[in-house]
Amino acid sequence: MSQNPSAQFVRRRMREYFTAYLYLTPSGLVFLVFTLLPALFVLYISLFNWNFLNESLSRWVGLGNYRDLVTSGQFWHSLLITAYFLIGTVPVGVILALVIAMFLMDQVPGRALVRLAVFAPYVTPVVATSIIWLWIFNPEYGLLNALLHLLHLPELGWLQSPHWALIGIIIFTLWHSLGFSVIIFLAGLSGISTELREASRIDGATRLQELRHVVWPLLSPITLFVLVISTIGALQAFTQFYTMTAGGPLASTTTTSYLLYTLAFIFYNTGHAAALAVILFLIIGGLTLVQMGVSRRRTFYQ
Amino acid sequence: MAPTTRQEDSGSPSPPTLKTPGRGARRVRRAFQVVVAAVLLVLFLFPFYWVVITSLNHTNQVLQFPPSFLPHWVFQNYARAWSEAPWLRYFLNTIFIALVTTLLVLVTSILAGFAFGSLRFPGKNLIFAGFLSIMMVPYVVLIIPDYIVLKDLHWLNTYWAQIFPFAGSVFGIFLLRQFFLSLPLELWEAAQIDGASRFRFLRQVALPSARPALVTIGIYTFLGTWNSFLWPFIMTSSPSVQPIEVGLSTFLGTNGTDWTGLSAAVVFTTLPVMVLFLLLQREFMAGASAATGGVKG
Structure with missing residues (x-):
C-alpha cells in the first residue's frame, strides 16, 4: 500500500499548483472582466461609428474617429487646458510639498498637528470639499472677493470667469491633494540618514546647499514617484471639474478627461470618446512604464 | 510592508545639532517656524472651519458684508437640508x-x-x-x-x-x-x-x-x-x-x-x-x- 516517495512528492506538488491557481481565480476574474477585456474592447469600439442604443447598427470606420479628433479644434483645445492644469498642479505641487515636508522635518512647534492638517483635505471627498471652495470663490458673496475688497483690490469672477476658472480649480486641487505628496516626501526624507545631513552642516553647508547637494539627489527616486503619480492623477481629474465649473465657462476648463465624459455621456458620441480614451491610455500607460522602470533602478541603487 | 509603519514613526529625527547657532539666531528661527506653522494650519483648516460657520448662520448673516466669522448656532439649516x-x-x-x-x-x-x-x-x-x-x-x-x-x-x-x-x-x-x-x-x-x-x-x-x-x-x-x-x-x-x-x-x-x-x-x-x-x-x-x-x- 505504501506509495513510493517520488509519487507522493509529485502529488503534493500538483496540489500546490492547484491551490495557487484557485487562489488567483477571484482577483483574476475581476481583472479580466472589468479591466483587461474592457481595455481591449475600448480599442475595438474606437474603430467604429458606435451606435449607443443599438450596437448592431455600429459601422466600421477604421481610424476615422482618430482622424476626426486630431483635426478638431476641440481636441487640441482640451489638451492645452490639460497642459495648463498639469503645469499648475504637478511641478508647483511637488515643489510646495517638498518645501512643506522639509519644514516639517525640523523640530517645528505643533509638527504633528500641522501634518494632520495638511493631510486632512486629501482624505475628505472631492464633491464635498469642492462645494466649500465653490462658496469661497462665489463672486458675489464669497470670502475671497470680500478679502480682495478689504484690500482695495479688484474683485474677480473666479469660477465664472474664463480667465480665472482654471486657476480656481488649480488652487482647489493643490489644497486637496498636496497632503499625499507631503506624506510621501516625509517618508522619503526620514529614510535619508541624518548623519549625512549633519555632516554636510558641520562642513558649513547652508540649508540651500544641503538641499541641493545632499537631500535632492538622494530623494530623486521619491520625487519622480510623486511626479508620475500626481501627473496620472491630474490627467484623470474629473470630479472638481464637474462640480465647480462643468467644463466652462466657454470650455475654459474642459480638460481631455472632461471632454471624454461629455463626448461619451452627454452627446453619446461613443466612437470618438473611445478613440480619445485610447489616446489617454497611451499617455498614462507610457508614464506608468517610465515610473516602473525608474523604481526598478532605485532598488538597484539602494 | 510592516517596516513602513515604523519608518513613519521615526519621522522626527532629533539629533543634537553640533553646530549650534547663536541664541538670538535660534530665537528668530523659532519665531519664523511658529509663523509658518500657523500659516499652514490656517490655509489647510480654514475651509473646514468656514463651512461649519456657514452652516450655523442665517442666510442673511451669510450674505452680508463683511461676513460673520462666528457661528450663531442656527440648526434649521441642518433640518432643512436633511429633509430635502x-x-x-x-x-x-x-x-x-x-x-x-x-x-x-x-x-x-x-x-x-x-x-x-x-x-x-x-x-x-x-x-x-x-x-x-x-x-x-x-x-x-x-x-x-x-x-x-x-x-x-x-x-x-x-x-x-x-x-x-x-x-x-x-x-x-x-x-x-x-x-x-x-x-x-x-x-x-x-x-x-x-x-x-x-x-x-x-x-x-x-x-x-x-x-x-x-x-x-x-x-x-x-x-x-x-x-x-x-x-x-x-x-x-x-x-x-x-x-x-x-x-x-x-x-x-x-x-x-x-x-x-x-x-x-x-x-x-x-x-x-x-x-x-x-x-x-x-x-x-x-x-x-x-x-x-x-x-x-
Whole structure:
C-alpha cells in the first residue's frame, strides 16, 4: 500500500499548483472582466461609428474617429487646458510639498498637528470639499472677493470667469491633494540618514546647499514617484471639474478627461470618446512604464 | 510592508545639532517656524472651519458684508437640508457598498498575495506581470467599455455595478505578496509537521501577523469607495442605489444657491470620513507612505 516517495512528492506538488491557481481565480476574474477585456474592447469600439442604443447598427470606420479628433479644434483645445492644469498642479505641487515636508522635518512647534492638517483635505471627498471652495470663490458673496475688497483690490469672477476658472480649480486641487505628496516626501526624507545631513552642516553647508547637494539627489527616486503619480492623477481629474465649473465657462476648463465624459455621456458620441480614451491610455500607460522602470533602478541603487 | 509603519514613526529625527547657532539666531528661527506653522494650519483648516460657520448662520448673516466669522448656532439649516433629500438612504447605500467592497478586496488580495508570495506554480512570474499591468489601465479609460459591459450584464443602476469592478486590488495583492515573501519558510515547515493544511496555515499563522498590511488595504479601500464619484455617477441613476457623494452632487444641482443648507449637507456627509480619519490617523499616514513601497519593485 505504501506509495513510493517520488509519487507522493509529485502529488503534493500538483496540489500546490492547484491551490495557487484557485487562489488567483477571484482577483483574476475581476481583472479580466472589468479591466483587461474592457481595455481591449475600448480599442475595438474606437474603430467604429458606435451606435449607443443599438450596437448592431455600429459601422466600421477604421481610424476615422482618430482622424476626426486630431483635426478638431476641440481636441487640441482640451489638451492645452490639460497642459495648463498639469503645469499648475504637478511641478508647483511637488515643489510646495517638498518645501512643506522639509519644514516639517525640523523640530517645528505643533509638527504633528500641522501634518494632520495638511493631510486632512486629501482624505475628505472631492464633491464635498469642492462645494466649500465653490462658496469661497462665489463672486458675489464669497470670502475671497470680500478679502480682495478689504484690500482695495479688484474683485474677480473666479469660477465664472474664463480667465480665472482654471486657476480656481488649480488652487482647489493643490489644497486637496498636496497632503499625499507631503506624506510621501516625509517618508522619503526620514529614510535619508541624518548623519549625512549633519555632516554636510558641520562642513558649513547652508540649508540651500544641503538641499541641493545632499537631500535632492538622494530623494530623486521619491520625487519622480510623486511626479508620475500626481501627473496620472491630474490627467484623470474629473470630479472638481464637474462640480465647480462643468467644463466652462466657454470650455475654459474642459480638460481631455472632461471632454471624454461629455463626448461619451452627454452627446453619446461613443466612437470618438473611445478613440480619445485610447489616446489617454497611451499617455498614462507610457508614464506608468517610465515610473516602473525608474523604481526598478532605485532598488538597484539602494 | 510592516517596516513602513515604523519608518513613519521615526519621522522626527532629533539629533543634537553640533553646530549650534547663536541664541538670538535660534530665537528668530523659532519665531519664523511658529509663523509658518500657523500659516499652514490656517490655509489647510480654514475651509473646514468656514463651512461649519456657514452652516450655523442665517442666510442673511451669510450674505452680508463683511461676513460673520462666528457661528450663531442656527440648526434649521441642518433640518432643512436633511429633509430635502433621501440622505439616510444614501448613507446606508454608501456603508453597504464600502463594507462589501472592502471585504471582497481583503479576501481576493489575501488569496492572490498568498499564492504569489508563498506558493510555487508554473507561470508565476508571467501571471504576476499580467496583474501588475492592470495598474497601467486608467480609470477614465474604462468608463465607456465597462458601461457597456455592465449594461449587457443588466447590472447598471445596481449595487453590483459599484462593487464587483473594484473587488480586486493590485495594490493590495502587491502589499500582501511582499509580506508573505518575508515570512520565514520554517514557519510553514513547522505547521506542516503539525499536519496543518495550507489554508489553516494561512488563517492561523500568516494572517494574524499581516495585520498592518490588512489595515492599510482596508482603510484605503473603504475611504476610496466612500469618496468615489465618477463611477457611481455614470453607472447609477436612481437614489435607491446611489452613494452619498452622488447624492450630494444631486443636492448641489437642485439647491445650488442655498449656501447655508448646502454647507450643512457638506458637514453631515463629510463628518463620518473625518471621524474615521481622526481615529485612524496613524494608520492613514502609514498607509500613504506604504504606497511608495508599491513601486519599489
